[in-house]
Amino acid sequence: MRELAVYIHIPFCDHKCIYCDFYSVTTLRNKTRFFEALKKEIDFYARKLANSYSVSTIFFGGGTPSLMEPHLIGEIIEYLNKKFNFNSPLEITLETNPGTVNPNKLKAFKKAGINRLSVGVQSFDDDDLKFLTRIHDSRTAVRTVKKAADAGFENLSVDLIFNLPNQTIKKWQKNLEIATALPVKHISAYSLIVESGTALKALINKGKVQIASTDYDAKLYLQTIEYLTNKGFAQYEVSNFAKKGFECRHNLFYWRYKDYLGLGPSAHSFIEGKRWLNYSNLTKYVEELSSNFNAIKSSETLTEKEMLEEFVMLSLRSEGLDLNLLSGKFGEDWKANNKGLLKKLEENNFARVEKNKIKLTPKGYALCDEILLNFKF
Ligand code: SF4
Incomplete structure (x- = not known):
């Protein structure tokens, strides 16, 4: 299970x-x-x-x-x-x-x-x-x-x-x-x-x-x-x-990019690489549940590249990016393409690499959004 x-x-x-x-x-x-x-x-x-x-x-x-x-x-x-x-x-x-x-x-x-x-x-x-x-x-x-x-x-x-x-x-x-x-x-x-x-x-x-x-x-x-x-x-x-x-x-x-189910108006779900969104309107939510048994407004299946981007972003914003896990899920390319930037982030005290995990420092967390924009996917 x-x-x-x-x-x-x-x-x-x-x-x-x-x-x-x-x-x-x-x-x-x-x-x-x-x-x-x-x-x-x-x-x-x-x-x-x-x-x-x-x-x-x-x-x-x-x-x-x-x-x-x-x-x-x-x-x-x-x-x-x-x-x-x-x-x-x-x-x-x-x-x-x-x-x-x-x-x-x-x-x-x-x-x-x-x-x-x-x-x-x-x-x-x-x-x-x-x-x-x-x-x-x-x-x-x-x-x-x-x-x-x-x-x-x-x-x-x-x-x-x-x-x-x-x-x-x-x-x-x-x-x-x-x-x-x-x-x-x-x-x-x-x-x-x-x-x-x-x-x-x-x-x-x-x-x-x-x-x-x-x-x-x-x-x-x-x-x-x-x-x-x-x-x-x-x-x-x-x-x-x-x-x-x-x-x-x-x-x-x-x-950690794991599966979650969102219920109620405006809730989002993400399960097995598919994401969907419920109607953000209570009346519509109730009507849809009566007629269609769900209240999904829109859904999308993420591409491999989108999943990689989200995985890197969510990991760096939280507990750190586990490079072994990353390689297991998405291969070696991202690491190779971003080697130079990762080195710079470490040298400038924006990130630390410990036990094959990249973790942002407080200074890095403060600039997290800017840092994420510089990665190549
Ligand atoms: S309106 Fe106020 S109380 Fe209601 S969800 Fe927004 S912040 Fe919270």
């Missing part, structure tokens, strides 16, 4: 945050229809995959999955378990927003089978949170993490965003200090990305918001790596840091 990671997109939010381009709706009107459709989608893929795949991780993302009643999430876990074999240990993550849970609800999520929480804190500074139009304040964020630990969640992660407008080095440092003083085992720290079509993008276009330079962004990023590494959070991907043994197993499926 091959291992499978399952992502489930819960497309409901309290309101739309100004920077967000994830698919979600701000009404719960179609919640029941959504969960019915989701079960049909599980049926569809169980018929195709359950004989050859067993599930190792489940990730409830969104949207705001923690807005849902725990029994609804529990029913989906049970339903999946009826249709697929589950591996042990099984990691089941729930993205959880402060302001949507209380101690009883957290306990109920635990009882429903969730064993990892990814808490969408984004910042411990109230001005930042107002700017991001989040529903919570800093106190609620701290309390949510502590209550989650009290409810028995050991595998706890927080998300933070840096390079927000007016975010000084000192202010960002304070965020890192608060996060690491909490009982968390994993921290995701992302630079603010201005996505097109968002309210933030419109504000920037009108000149009402200014974003700091890329140099300043890189400075905050290097500060993050240094601080978190010193606090015992090892960097295992461009934006992700974990205490030993608490790396997100679900995300490792993506970065």
Whole structure:
């Protein structure tokens, strides 16, 4: 049996945050229809995959999955378990927003089978949170993490965003200090990305918001790596840091180029070199599931060259590029074609080669996208 990671997109939010381009709706009107459709989608893929795949991780993302009643999430876990074999240990993550849970609800999520929480804190500074139009304040964020630990969640992660407008080095440092003083085992720290079509993008276009330079962004990023590494959070991907043994197993499926199944509107899947994407519209998703038993909007089969590019990119952005694995999958050409560049990266301290594995240094991670553009495929 091959291992499978399952992502489930819960497309409901309290309101739309100004920077967000994830698919979600701000009404719960179609919640029941959504969960019915989701079960049909599980049926569809169980018929195709359950004989050859067993599930190792489940990730409830969104949207705001923690807005849902725990029994609804529990029913989906049970339903999946009826249709697929589950591996042990099984990691089941729930993205959880402060302001949507209380101690009883957290306990109920635990009882429903969730064993990892990814808490969408984004910042411990109230001005930042107002700017991001989040529903919570800093106190609620701290309390949510502590209550989650009290409810028995050991595998706890927080998300933070840096390079927000007016975010000084000192202010960002304070965020890192608060996060690491909490009982968390994993921290995701992302630079603010201005996505097109968002309210933030419109504000920037009108000149009402200014974003700091890329140099300043890189400075905050290097500060993050240094601080978190010193606090015992090892960097295992461009934006992700974990205490030993608490790396997100679900995300490792993506970065190790392994198979994953995405369910729900806007979810992506990647299985045996084929990638597909669901409709990013709840009504369409529900209709398609009723008539076609799936909600696939488009699909593509990757060429050998595309797979090689993605494998190199994902490996370098995360745990490093295993040259033996690369040769086994794609032959020797890439190594030969990029020998000169790899040597230069090592000489300039952008990468290290250890045990036949190329790993970016913090300086290399900061310039990861530029470095990737220079490889020959
Ligand atoms: S809560 Fe999360 S998913 Fe929902 S709008 Fe805000 S950032 Fe986007």
